[in-house]
Amino acid sequence: MNRRSFLKKALGSFLTIVGLSGGSYYYAREIEPSLLQISNETILNTKIPNEFNHFKIVQFSDTHIGFNYTLEQLQTLVSKINEQNPDLIVFTGDLVDEPHTYNWNEKLVDILGGLDAPHGKYWIYGNHDHGGYGTDIVRNVMDKANFKLLKNEHATISVNNAKITLAGVDDLMLGRPNLDTALNNADSNLFTLLLAHEPDFADTTKHFPIDVQLSGHSHGGQVRFPFIGHLYTPAYAEKYVQGKHILHNEKLHLYVNRGIGTTRLPYRFLCKPELHVFTLTNN
Template structure:
């Protein structure tokens, strides 16, 4: 940790301890985590086929079910997503906070199965899904819920006899990400979207024919203070924390979701949960 980051987190932590008392503490724990935002973005490119004009993609991420995020809240989230009538749904990782101790049952499959999108539902592993946690359990649950895993692989999304590429990599922290493998056999001239749980992987993505990257993982810092910003972000979410980034003059467009749930601490402050609705625009 460099000196600037150390001072930022030290001062921020001190202010948080002083400030998160009384009503502020209640707000950060009980109010803001439930203030779900629907963030709408347009993605415009001459590479997007005309058959995808006004095509809607929903991205949701980091639900962390079990850590102060219940199945009832997940059910309401799915109803909200369905209400925007997406053409495509993507989930960018961290479904359950502790998969190895979570009480798995058919309810979570039933709720995720309720999500509807004409052109399919896709997902990638996050660090909480993977490694020594519950890799295979997660895959079985998502398979039953009708989601297709993109683990160093891609698929073709077709609309009006035209197509775009949707690719996904394995988790950067606990998996074996391989973007060469994920894009193997794709047409580099086609509009390509990459799902990567960790946003800082964009530094690697820049070297490939990818137009847009969707990520989560950061939670936007979860607790943010005026003039200071985020107090903490996990590894591989240091540089790109939340929102939209245009890299190298437009070579890559990166969108980082603040996510839905919480982890480590059950607070959100000046960092509301969100899911994205992206509308593609040709030309």
């Protein structure tokens, strides 16, 4: 049985189990999607300047607002993020599930605008942001909320004249990612962190002077089982599904965020929504 056939059969079996088990269905739909896990990670790299020791970066991803994820829930998430006292906030794509049908309003801008980080808020496009003719709409909302888009470009983050590089690429599925353009005129000697929506892009990233890649897109599989793992992940999230991965002789560290919301199916099972809190250090 090939992987495609296995996934179809496994997903069918899961839906059958869910249909037969009211308790499992209730937990997967009503409880686990709200059980936010805050994952704390230390990023150790000798290229990180002393001035950036204990510098805190919060990553959130894949909110998919509108598909069983409400603005009220987003407001709670914003409070959780601000409680972490981040120095920098990054969003790695898929703000709204279906941009062409979503009822856009200023409340979303106000909520996102409430996120606070002294060294800025940055974001990249996900496939759902480009989908449904949402490209310009999503950008307009994020601009109003004071998020800086990194679309095949980079920014220099400074603390007392010490610097690191934060780069971002366009979505791999519906955009045109270009790392050469993103790193144009960037100092390759600086510690460099890349935002890329699809985690499997790391197989391209590893050939560039990137130290860390932060991604989302996979939702961690959204539904997982003991010994089996995830049943399905979208394209370009099939190799690296969740957690930390070390590539290219330990030169590149990839972190895959499980995301906040859900898509396609309104369930999470053994795959809690995730907020990443990264602390930088050089020792």
